[in-house]
Amino acid sequence: MAGRPTKQGIDYFPLDVGFFSDVKVRKIARACGPQSTSILICLLCNIYKDNGYYILWDEDLPFVIADIVGVSEGAVKEVLTKAIQVGFFDAEIFSVHGVLTSAGIQKRFLLATYQRKETEIIPEYMINGINHANNSINCTKNSINHVDNGQSKVKVNRKKNKENSTNVEQKKAEQAKKLAAAKAATLSRKDSFYDSLIPYVERYGREMVRDFFDYWSEMNKSETKMRFEQQTTWEVAKRLATWSKREKINGKQSYSVQSPGTYIPGRTSKDNAASRQSLEDLADAILGQH
Structure with missing residues (x-):
């Protein structure tokens, strides 16, 4: 027994x-x-x-x-x-x-x-x-x-100590695997977070959206969570609106972008065409920078 x-x-x-x-x-x-x-x-x-x-x-x-x-x-x-x-x-x-x-x-x-x-x-x-x-x-x-x-x-008990040491090494190896998987999952969520911001580029501009992304996607020390994931509440539309207001209060240049086809006094049709082309390529450009 x-x-x-x-x-x-x-x-x-x-x-x-x-x-x-x-x-x-x-x-x-x-x-x-x-x-x-x-x-x-x-x-x-x-x-x-x-x-x-x-x-x-x-x-x-x-x-x-x-x-x-x-x-x-x-x-x-x-x-x-x-x-x-x-x-x-x-x-x-x-x-x-x-x-x-x-x-x-x-x-x-x-x-x-x-x-x-x-x-x-x-x-x-x-x-x-x-x-x-x-x-x-x-x-x-x-x-x-x-x-x-x-x-x-x-x-x-030296024998048990050796077994304990082996178990500890196994736990460390398992922990390393879990951490690597968690980091990979975080990178995947980071890409998804970036994709979720693309629809707002036309309204707020590429530079502001990029600054917003860089700030809220900052990783914690273990690289398992981003800054925005540690917030108790999160609505991207409201956060972007607040961010834009703060930029204006701080006197920074407005990031707003004209909608495609909007007439802008002083611009030629060639300028407007270039603007439309720029907007079409905007998402790819952002992802390329990322």
């Missing part, structure tokens, strides 16, 4: 009473808003609950955290970026392995699990200075030292 699977995470973790007054947390809250503290606590809960001392950042994690906290995925990613910048999470481990962890998280996890007979540890994820050598971990906090009595040793 198979044995009961070894528990890796922990059921609860200590939250310092000074959490909200911590300088790192305050910097994150100042930059990302008051909801950022809820995002941080939710991240910590997921870290301690699952693997205990780290969590792999993938495309699904922002959605999971956003769904729990009730914020946008963009807000979660913004908090992550700032948290790494101020040192709430270890920047080097994240850069190399795509993993969220910190020295404080690892110390709290090891202290909470020091009586377990076995705990899976991936050495590559451990931060320098955390004592995890020679297949054992000695936990120390303040002046209280734990003495090895034969059962207090936390054994690192």
Whole structure:
């Protein structure tokens, strides 16, 4: 009969009473808003609950955290970026392995699990200075030292670590494939977005529509969403009308274009013919620039 699977995470973790007054947390809250503290606590809960001392950042994690906290995925990613910048999470481990962890998280996890007979540890994820050598971990906090009595040793299962490392590499490969597919899908949507603007070229002019497209099609850092896709509401006709009004307020040249066949004083029939031909080729010209 198979044995009961070894528990890796922990059921609860200590939250310092000074959490909200911590300088790192305050910097994150100042930059990302008051909801950022809820995002941080939710991240910590997921870290301690699952693997205990780290969590792999993938495309699904922002959605999971956003769904729990009730914020946008963009807000979660913004908090992550700032948290790494101020040192709430270890920047080097994240850069190399795509993993969220910190020295404080690892110390709290090891202290909470020091009586377990076995705990899976991936050495590559451990931060320098955390004592995890020679297949054992000695936990120390303040002046209280734990003495090895034969059962207090936390054994690192090297075989499982190798399997874990293989799984991590597989997950990274799958993540890379998903990211590549997401980027390709975004490029396809970008083309569709451009096509949707072509009918407005005659009204607003090629230059304004191009400026509008360049601004609203800007990609996020992961290249999986465009700027306009991150808006809570979006109507292209209304956005273009507002854009045109702002251009006029800012004193920029009007982008309006005369309809084909409209008589323009001072123009010859040759000029009008050229204008009509230009309008016919306008869509191809825009797509060629794109």
